Amino acid sequence: MRFRTDLKNVKTFSKLVAALNSLEKLAWVRLDDDTARFTVIPDTGSQVWASLSADLIFDNYNIQSAEPNNTINLELPLGPLLRALRSASGSTYANLRLTKKEGLPMLSMTIHTMTKDDPDKARGAGAGPGAAAGAGYGYGADPDNDPGNPFNDPDMFPQEPLELTLRREREKIITQDIPVRVLHPDTVETIMQPRVREPDVHIQFPPLLQLKAISDRFTKLAATAASSSAFSGGGLFASTNTGSGGGLGGGGSASRHPKLLLSANMHGSLRLRLATDALDITSVWTGLENPDLDASNLPMPPEEHPSARFRAAGPDKWATVRLDGRDWSRVLSVGRLEGRVIGCFADDHALILYVYVPHTDDMTAEDVVTYYITSYSA
Amino acid sequence: MVVLNFTLSEEGVAVLHDALACMFKFSDDVCLEARKDKLTLSTLNLSKSAYICFSFAVNRFFARYNFEGTPQHRDRFFCQLYIRSLLTIFRARPTSGDQRDRDTSIERCDVAIDDGVGRKSRLVARVSFRNGITASHSLPYEVKTPVHAKFNGDEARNHWAISSRTLRQLMDHFSPGIELLDINTDDENRIVNFTCFTEKVQKRGVVNNEAVLKKPLHTNIAVEMDEFDDVEVENKLHIIISVKDFRAILQHAQMTSGALTANYSHPGRPLKLSYSADGVLCEFILMTVGEKTALVQKHKNPQKNAAKAPAPQLDSTSHRASSVASENRSNPTPSTSRPPQNAIQTRPRQPAFEIRPSPMPPPTTARSSGLFVDQTEEDEQWEPVNPDEEEEEDDESGRLGWNNTNEPNPSSIRIGSYLSRQAEAQPEPPEHLVSGIDPTQRLEEVRRFGLFSD
Structure with missing residues (x-):
């Protein structure tokens, strides 16, 4: 079993790992001849299946094993991997290889990096600010101070601190060893990608940062509303209306996991709603795109697809899922990948998010990260 | 009488603050030692595995420096102070912002140590701000011989x-x-x-x-x-x-x-x-x-x-x-020989230096967390929401809340004041009630006293 590769697009890799790490600490990584698949299945919450073509993040990729397609299955902690990738970001060169240290399997990352001397961080101990101000006056008094003079452009000739040592900055070699477990193919055979029925609505999402900011705000409001209504229910209204007291009790238990209602229609609208006993707020995005389906991939003619019925039923026909606010926030953390996001709604059942990761070097190629989010029952 | 006084520039205050902040990661208190030619701040951590010493050259660091000495301390003066209170005094204000920020920045700081027989031992720091405000702080201190770690330079090749x-x-x-x-x-x-x-x-x-x-x-x-x-x-x-x-x-x-x-x-x-x-x-x-x-x-x-x-x-x-931790006993000045009011113990604490190994763990590592690879700025916003987090920034969170205490400033009230107030609040049992109405009496039992009209 051999795995050795140079790393490229470390930033993208690191963002993906950060997004996965917000859902679960351990990931199952399946490497083969041409893909690297990262799977995260938390005990509760949404699953992620991220399938990346090996040449998105790897270079000089070399993999060998006894399995078909040279498959290697690993279980690895995402936290240490993320930390190693952060230390590789900005490096001149980084590679990753599977190795053994003291009898334990390790994913060893070797990073060649330079330290950057950031003079702004230093306290110039008196001389610094004064000297800079003096230089500024010098320019002002210069009689040849015309805009055409390139020497007046600080960007063209940035002032550099006087280097007193002639010692040149050298490359440092950093080794980060990530503990891993090599999984036998039999143990991962049973883990299957979830199957979801044909979606009722598919829609391109608005920028996830917007959606996340509003979702997070709703989640916090839900917690506040639930706690304050439980408080008033216990104090003032419990004796007068026992019926509503029971209802409020239910709201109290939901407060720890506030549910958000996310709906979409086939007419370009996405709606996020929070409804509690005390408040009902809704945010609506309109003018979004409902992308066309690829007829060749459908199990039925496009006009019989559930989405056709939803489109025909008009803009008031919504497909809705109930989401846990915290889990949803963790899911939306994938927005840092800055990819296009398509949501597929199976009404009252599930939401599948396809996050497309663009390749920086090949604009036509895209990899996809798939989130499976189950709707909570009402 | 004034034993020591010196003036710090704005920059000097910042440098002093940095030094104190560094020492605070190791220990709660600091030993100040003043001589004619230098001022030394030193501390030893609780587990005595780390010793920190900052020496400030008088002629280069201070805007003004005057060491008088006392009959007891002719060539040097030393005392022990709380780092936390010093940090509050020398806290750096932002100076790089707009004009308003500049107004609240420190212009200079005068520090004087007042000591002597029959006087209260105090370190007085007078901080002058650019906006004309002057803040004076008076700190008690403990006179304590500083401990200096020995390091054999010849051995360390x-x-x-x-x-x-x-x-x-x-x-x-x-x-x-x-x-x-x-x-x-x-x-x-x-x-x-x-x-x-x-x-x-x-x-x-x-x-x-x-x-x-x-x-x-x-x-x-x-x-x-x-x-x-x-x-x-x-x-x-x-x-x-x-x-x-x-x-x-x-x-x-x-x-x-x-x-x-x-x-x-x-x-x-x-x-x-x-x-x-x-x-x-x-x-x-x-x-x-x-x-x-x-x-x-x-x-x-x-x-x-x-x-x-x-x-x-x-x-x-x-x-x-x-x-x-070989104690520097070259100039033993036991505090017991001093007037009792000079040896002010600001609060009971662990004996700072003992020969036996201290069972206390070293101070927490949490403060140095700023050293790790920082996340890029935009990463913050992608972190999952945690609605239960209490100490969230107030303007950002959608949480509504009221201060349900009626205390003017709860954080500044110490336990001690609560205890004393509680004692005050408990009324003395009024003598006349012993034979009168018991407060726990039922209402119908009270009616016979004719206090209520039917």
């Missing part, structure tokens, strides 16, 4: 120097959970290795257990010897120090642009880190993990050695008793 900022940036690559740093050299490859590890090494035979995956990231950084100035180290010598201490030092060292020098001899003997900037000399003496096996097994993997190595704090106490 291994030494190197490197840019403190380079070293600080290298520390970013270590993960937060690690405890120990092994610095070792390899003459053949002309490199110096910085290896981190924790003592919690997994036992063998649990390979298939998930615990394997909980091991922290193991990091090694190889730096070419050419990057060091003046490197002279015994080949393959492993010297092990606490990462937390090292990080705290580098956090401060990076603010000076100069080189940081390390001097050391062998495992179990102290290591000195030093650097200087504009009239301030910063010296740190750290105990290294003393390990008899280290010398024998030094060619083996450092992690194996470390597994057998005891914690540096525990092992090094014997050395410390003799070498590090």
Whole structure:
């Protein structure tokens, strides 16, 4: 079993790992001849299946094993991997290889990096600010101070601190060893990608940062509303209306996991709603795109697809899922990948998010990260 | 009478604050020692494994400095103060912003120490702000002989120097959970290795257990010897120090642009880190993990050695008793000989220096968390929401809340004042009620007194 590769697009890799790490600490990584698949299945919450073509993040990729397609299955902690990738970001060169240290399997990352001397961080101990101000006056008094003079452009000739040592900055070699477990193919055979029925609505999402900011705000409001209504229910209204007291009790238990209602229609609208006993707020995005389906991939003619019925039923026909606010926030953390996001709604059942990761070097190629989010029952 | 007074510029206040903030990561209090030619701040951590000393050259650092001395303290004056209260006084205000920020910045700070027979011992700091406000602080202090760690420079033949900022940036690559740093050299490859590890090494035979995956990231950084100035180290010598201490030092060292020098001899003997900037000399003496096996097994993997190595704090106490914490008794001025009001104990605390090893753990590492690889700014917004988080920024959270206490400023009220108020609030049992109406009496029993009309 051999795995050795140079790393490229470390930033993208690191963002993906950060997004996965917000859902679960351990990931199952399946490497083969041409893909690297990262799977995260938390005990509760949404699953992620991220399938990346090996040449998105790897270079000089070399993999060998006894399995078909040279498959290697690993279980690895995402936290240490993320930390190693952060230390590789900005490096001149980084590679990753599977190795053994003291009898334990390790994913060893070797990073060649330079330290950057950031003079702004230093306290110039008196001389610094004064000297800079003096230089500024010098320019002002210069009689040849015309805009055409390139020497007046600080960007063209940035002032550099006087280097007193002639010692040149050298490359440092950093080794980060990530503990891993090599999984036998039999143990991962049973883990299957979830199957979801044909979606009722598919829609391109608005920028996830917007959606996340509003979702997070709703989640916090839900917690506040639930706690304050439980408080008033216990104090003032419990004796007068026992019926509503029971209802409020239910709201109290939901407060720890506030549910958000996310709906979409086939007419370009996405709606996020929070409804509690005390408040009902809704945010609506309109003018979004409902992308066309690829007829060749459908199990039925496009006009019989559930989405056709939803489109025909008009803009008031919504497909809705109930989401846990915290889990949803963790899911939306994938927005840092800055990819296009398509949501597929199976009404009252599930939401599948396809996050497309663009390749920086090949604009036509895209990899996809798939989130499976189950709707909570009402 | 005024024993000592000096004036600090705005820059001087900031430098002093940085030094105090650095020491606060090791200890709660600081010893101030003033002489004619220099002012020294020093402290020793609770476990006595780290000694920190900042020396300020009088002619270069201070705008004005005047040491008078007293009949008792002719050539030097010393006292012990709380770092926390000093940090509040010398807190740096933002100066780089708009005009309003500039107005609230510190213009200068005058510090005077008033002491003498029949006088209250006080350190008075008068901070003048650019907007015309002057804040005066008066701090009590304790007169206490400072303890200085001894370091034998002749014995410490291994030494190197490197840019403190380079070293600080290298520390970013270590993960937060690690405890120990092994610095070792390899003459053949002309490199110096910085290896981190924790003592919690997994036992063998649990390979298939998930615990394997909980091991922290193991990091090694190889730096070419050419990057060091003046490197002279015994080949393959492993010297092990606490990462937390090292990080705290580098956090401060990076603010000076100069080189940081390390001097050391062998495992179990102290290591000195030093650097200087504009009239301030910063010296740190750290105990290294003393390990008899280290010398024998030094060619083996450092992690194996470390597994057998005891914690540096525990092992090094014997050395410390003799070498590090040798009390400077050259000028014994026991506080008992002083008027009692001079020896002000601001609050009961642990005896700072004792010969026996202290069972207290070293101060928390949490403060140095700022040293780890920082996330890029835009990462923050992608972190999952946590609605239960209480200490969220008020303007950002959608949480509504009211202050349900009727205290004017709850945080400033100490337990003691609550206790005293409680005592006041409890009314004396009124004498006349003993024969009258018992407050727990039922209403119908009271009616017979004719107090209520039916």
